[in-house]
Amino acid sequence: MGASDFANLPHIGDALRRKEDYRFLTGAGNYTDDITLANQSHAVFVRSPHAHARVVSVDIADALTMPGVVGIFSGKDIEGKMGGLPCGWLINNPDGTPMKEPMHPILAINKVRYVGDHVAMVVAETVEQAKNAAEAVVVEYEVLPALVGVADAAKKAGGVTIHDEAPDNQCYKWALGDKAAVDAAFAGAAHVTQLDLVNNRLIPNPIEPRVAIGSYSRGTDDYTLYVSNQNPHVERLLMTAFVLGLPEHKVRVIAPDVGGGFGSKIFLYAEDVCLTWAAKQLNRNIKWTAERSECFLSDAHGRDHVSHAEMAMDSQGKFLAMRVHTDANLGAYLSTFSTAVPTILYATLLAGQYTTPQIYVEVDAWFTNTAPVDAYRGAGRPEATYLLERLVSRCAWEMNLGQDEIRQRNFITAFPYQTPVALQYDTGDFHACMDKARKLAEVEGYGQRKSASEAAGKLRGIGYSSYIEACGIAPSNIAGALGARAGLFECGEIRVHPTGSVTVFTGSHS
Template sequence: MGASDFSNLPHIGEALRRKEDYRFLTGAGNYTDDITLANQSHAVFVRSPHAHAVIKSIDIAEASKMPGVVGIFSGKDIEGKMGGLPCGWLINNPDGTPMKEPMHPILAIKKVRYVGDHVAMVVAETVEQAKNAAEAVMVDYEVLPALVSVADAAKKTGSTTLHDEAPDNQCYRWVLGDKAAVDNVFTTAAHITKLDLVNNRLIPNPIEPRVAIGSYSRGTDDYTLYVSNQNPHVERLLMTAFVLGLPEHKVRVIAPDVGGGFGSKIFLYAEDVCLTWAAKQLNRNIKWTAERSECFLSDAHGRDHVSHAEMAMDKDGKFLAMRVHTDANLGAYLSTFSTAVPTILYATLLAGQYTTPQIYVEVDAWFTNTAPVDAYRGAGRPEATYLLERLVSRCAWEMNLGQDEIRKRNFITTFPYQTPVALQYDTGDFHACMDKARVLADVEGYAQRKSATEAKGKLRGIGYSSYIEACGIAPSNIAGALGARAGLFECGEIRVHPTGSVTVFTGSHSHGQGHETTFAQVVAARLGIPVDNVDVVHGDTGRVPFGMGTYGSRSISVGGAAIMKALDKIETKAKKIAAHLMEASDADIEFANGEFTVKGTDKKIPFGQVALTAYVPHNYPLDKLEPGLNETAFYDPTNFTFPGGTYICEVEIDKQTGEVKVDRFTAVDDFGTIINPMIVEGQVHGGLVQGIGQALLENCVYDNETGQLLTGSFMDYAMPRAGDFPQFKLDTVCTPCTHNPLGTKGCGEAGAIGSPPAVINAVLDALAPLGVKDFDMPASSSRVWEAMQKGSAPQDVQAPSLAASTQGRPAP
């Protein structure tokens, strides 16, 4: 069944309310912290108060005597007994040598490397007892100088070394493209635009903090880990094979309802391993629930790039070549996917929507005394889009062209299109997205709105961003050649029950995307049964075949495609059963709208009758078919999918205070086939909020001398609120993906990818009359006001003086 055929089926494109929302809205959800096991104790972690220090000694004598204490573990208890947390992507240097991979122990051994590093785990009967005992653990530290800024790491200033394996603190250097060819183009270009910019560090902050429960059964020698995680099979694989050395089949990982992840719950964290390991040591079930302050300190952070970019153009503004250098902050240790984010997921997207013939990229990745940095909603794609779309708008202004005009002059128009940075786009219509966005945004009326704003004594600016995203990382063999240490397929199992209802088991996982509804729509549409007759099961390695989980907007395009392949097998077998029942050849059987018919006749039977026959085989071709109607399929994509779109933002800026108000925001996206437009709209809304939040409000700041996290709570780290946004105007264009059976492309990250440059371009457009030529996120009021006074933007987004006064605001 082709994508075009599928999109015409009932339930596809229907805005059904989410099946899962009833339990969430009525308090009936089952999150990890809702689970209470028998004989359950509680863990609290002693965390380093220093960014960089030698652990001289740990005294647990008094803490061990305190009421309720069951056990206390530190680095000496695990040293030499297990491996460190693994990194899932190997990056090689230009000379072929591998990146530096220092060990990341689950409890610090001899040294701590960031504020919040795990020093000890205290287990007690109650959380309060564990907290009291944790405060009594005495740690003697020898404090060392801290290296915090990635810019400082790149300058190789000072003598601070985090890991002996990387004496200069560099993890790797990675390049993509033909440097000589690009440099040659720059020597003859009519115009060159240059840009320095920072992509500010973010803290994910999902509503549900990280939670884990480790359990062990002496009777069966089995472990169970309940955890708030986006990919339980990968969590189990990494923990068993690389850290604990346990047989995989002896460990079950269950990820029930997950209250948001945005990438921060993809990873194998130290706490998960500690609880699993200690459950056997103590023969107790052990629960740990992170407090919000712990999340700020120890959840993997996102972004944190410092880049220089240049675009060479001809006299008409046609792009000829681009070169980019990026210094990427990896934090103190390598996290699960961290090395792929500034390389495979970033540099390969720098072509964007444009026909730039030559691109050369250099990436230097550095260790610093900060929390590990890894994938966060978009993972490399927002960083690439921010750099490129800021650069493109700067090119427009320098060439005296409109932001829309320079984009249209350089859009790709012929597909498939091979970019100079490895990826090949299969389909798209970038002009259609731009045209629809301009109409929806009422760009023709902008001049009138600008005059009205100026009459109020304020500034108005308009900003464009035309993004492209790569979703559903694939295929496995290519990813493997590029350093991936795991497959990138997905699994789907369809169990048709005797009454014709269906249970779907998927290796994907939901943390707010509505998979229980969307996947049910796909199955119901294909089988011609009611959506309510389809249940979806995910998140349990004991029930679901091996799958790769949810990240990178892969669920419907990869997980849904695996389900479609399983449905192909169901249909093939069901046709043979129907042919037997109607005394026809299975080659003459057609299936549509839940009925099997014999071509050229009026003979037909419903899907339910075939399902019942499969399990009550009184009239059944047992010599040819086994009873039952269950099928499993794996799907490994042949390419990424490539959503794209154009976003247009208008801002108003108060000259007296520097306050930036997003007055209008328009987003037109191409997601290919849309299964449920209501869910897609919700995903876009959420992404826009996160992206605009980065542009205007959010900024993770460490003290550059001590490595202390200055934005360690919502008092100092400003999260966006509903009142910060206008009513978004959304629309879509559809060019179906050509290489998956659904024609889908992925939508979960788009809003966070395309919106930050649109906002900052609008801010710069508004400030241009005052002489402000550059500005980095976040555009907080005081920073904008300071830029207006100076006629240029402050350059250091990590300046400690900006932490409390400009990033946060009091809680309501």
């Protein structure tokens, strides 16, 4: 078939209208909190008000006698009965030793390590009854000094030890690139630009907060978890194989309409495991719906990097080498993909579109008394782009070059192109993209518009930023070689019906 044949096919080159919008816009969406099961009770979590403290005692005696209370669980009820929440990505230190991996219990055992850490779960007939009983749970804490900022962790300030397994609070040290070659390039550079950068911590805020419903059938010994989750297959694998020790075929994870997530609903959370496990203990369906302020405490946060970057250039502004050191805050515990974000998903994107011959990156990852940090909206790639483009912009200022000019001088033009940070690019036309962007922005007439704005007492500016995105962590054998502990598989099924219609099933979520 030729190009003209494809042009006549339906949908080729045409925008496809979304099919799901009508039900969402008319209030017919089916979110997890819309689901109500028979014999359903409600859970509320008692959370730590302290960033770091020993749990001396948890007194549930009075709370158990309150109206509607079905059951209350604390760390002593799960100790020794199940594993902790797993981290799905192994990172090794340069000497080959593995990262430090403290246990992350689903309910705090002996110690809380961040504000919002799970101390107890109260189950009652109604949400109001569960809240009242949760307030009656008496927890005695021995408050300890807390370590919050990643910069303080990197300086080993305060003498705080968060986990006995990591006395210096460092999870791992990781590096990528040829340090000797980079150092040699810097020694012979005509100019070196330096940049210190803070990529601040952020908190997700989805339209629908996290929700989970745990269900258990005595007749079949099967579990069902309804959950606002973007990745139900991984959720089931991690919960069954690593925490509860259940066969996968005995657990079904159902993720209805997600209600927003952008990464924050990919992970296996403690609440999900608590509800699934407790559903059998109490022989009840149990729902938990996070309140907005609770989400701010309990959802995995994003970013939180402190970096120092340097670019070595020749006298014409051509890049010779880049050197980066990043201190990454992982929070109090390792979340599902947390360790991959500041390493595999970050450092490998630091080449951008530029022909920088040598790049060396060091990443120090730290535990702090803050909520766990994981993937959010790009996961490592925005952090890399932000650092690189801020550095390139500063290079242009210091070399007295235009922001477009310094980028065009250093764009990759020959493909395939092997970057010094593992990835190989098969194709690209970055000059064409820049030319198109300049045309769309009407850069040629910018000077006149700037003068007109100044005459009117207003300011006008123009900025440039270029980026490359790496989408899809695949294939699984490559992901495994980079540290993934489970295959990131996808599957599909196509059914052709006697009526001639076709139904396609896929594991991809909206």
